[in-house]
Amino acid sequence: MSWQVPYIVNTFLINMTQIREICSADSLLKINNLHVHFVLENAVVRAVDEVSMEVHENETVALIGESGSGKSILGMTILRLLPENVRVDGKMLFNGFNLLDLAEDELRRIRGKEIAWIPQNPATSLNPVLKVGIQIAEPMEVHLKIDRKSAMQRVVNLLKFFDISPAEKRINEYPHQYSGGMKQRALVAMGTSTKPKLVIADEPTKGVDVSKKIRVAEIFRKIKEKLSILIITHDLSFAEKLADRIAVMYCGQIVEICSAEQFFGEPMHPYSKALLDSLPSRGLKPIKGSSPSMVNPPKGCRFHPRCKNATSRCLKEPPLFELNGNAVRCWLYA
């Protein structure tokens, strides 16, 4: 199905009842065989290809991968924030609803209310001419239908919770009066103000120093008990501290999904191993070759031109193999 399919009430209702039964009780978001393709004049960019993954209730999943691996596009597809000309196929079940079937006004009730998005760049994501308090109050006014005054009261409590003090004064300040770390925390406050079930955070530690990264990690640890989080990041140490499970993306595909302990202890996929070996604390070994193109991805396994363990069977595309709850896309585990 694609974006253009008109919304029909009947299909939606049928989907709702059918799908509720199908999906397992504790999975909040279930992505099934998702494809996101950008169709250009003379090429097709396969930004997300054959992706299936789940986010359970109260679980934190980190989606890691290099820039250009399609992880942000995957996040934006969940909220359908992509332009109209994108071709999307597959299923994304959130709480039993297929997000791809919903009409724009249905979606608007989910965005910000059920699923919140914490954008990548705090410096440019806040409106520079509006007071921060008003911006944080806005989703509550829209979704919870409360008036400005009581919304502002809640904003004060939120700012206190996220350590922005003095909260009463800070709500009347503009974004330029906030430091970078405070802007990041204000965005998290905004995202979590409506008590969503799922928060998608896009690179929350990009361009943040070590000491400030800890504060970002701290606030995510504060909120992770109560809701599900999908963290899109290439910061491995941040993912290690927060995530319950790790999903590794390479060239539009998920190549490994496993628990965080397994990933940092004994990663399975050769790409995961190579990625960890390139950390400064683990030897700074670069991965040979360069990231493949998404227009003409390598035939077969997409990592095989750069892989140490590549053999002739890697010319055939490996499926995602299931191995005691973990999944890996590599022939080594066939």
Place this chain on the structure above:
Amino acid sequence: MLRGVSLHKVFESGLISKRRIIAVDGVSIEVKERETLALVGESGSGKSTLGRLLLMLIKPTSGKVFFDNLNLTEMKTKEFRKIRQKMQLIPQHPEDALDPRWKIYDSIAEPLRIHKLVGKNEEKEVIYGLVEMVGLQEEHLSRYPHELSGGELQRAVIARAIALNPKFIVCDEPTSMLDVSVQAAIINLLMELQHKLGLSYLFITHDLEVANAIANRMAVMYAGQIVEEGTKILDEPLHPYTRMLVESLNMNVGLKVEDTRQNAEQTGCKFYNFCSDRTNGCLKPPEMVRVNGRKVKCHLYY
């Protein structure tokens, strides 16, 4: 080889009521031949300003910079131009450092053309050599910056920096915007070039693990001052601030340092407000003392 002696830099803004920001506050630093000195610190601690002061890209408010025992601060612009060839900068954002309307070839060739080091015919040869050295292909030369990935851009910037055969390069967070695997490749390239060309680096970074992996010596900067300098700092940090930074590596301890800029105004030890070991003695400015071959600016080690 390169030495900065009690460098100060004060930025002033405003016409009537001057706002003063002390970016660098009495720093003495030395980078030896073929050495990598890592300068670590948080954003706003003044490490980039210090790097620029050493290259004389900005003039210090007071203090001196020596390069091979030549006093750069008192040199005439014309003489200094010649020395500038020997000192280069690899900036943090390669995409901003290259002219978006120039092909990569022209950007790499520009320093050669300005200093008129090679003729038109040799130029091509020299540039192909440089490009090979930094691991780019010849086809990249005819592209524009927006057609290259972050890692490739950084390689192009490195090629331009080594074009004039420098001896000293300031690397200002060259990998902070790159992915881990690309970061590893760029750092390996820098180390290889150092070996081949006999370069000295001042490597500015906020990533302690990167600093530890590549540097011979490390200097820790806080609020415009160097608070600790020496080897193997990560194994045994002495200054309370360094200790806190090292502990923050495993991300379990919350750092309560908000904005280092405000602390620059503080008399006495700049770290006083956040230090767990503070005493009344810390209200007086601490001196740099030597402890086991390391320099520390803290009253604890008097």
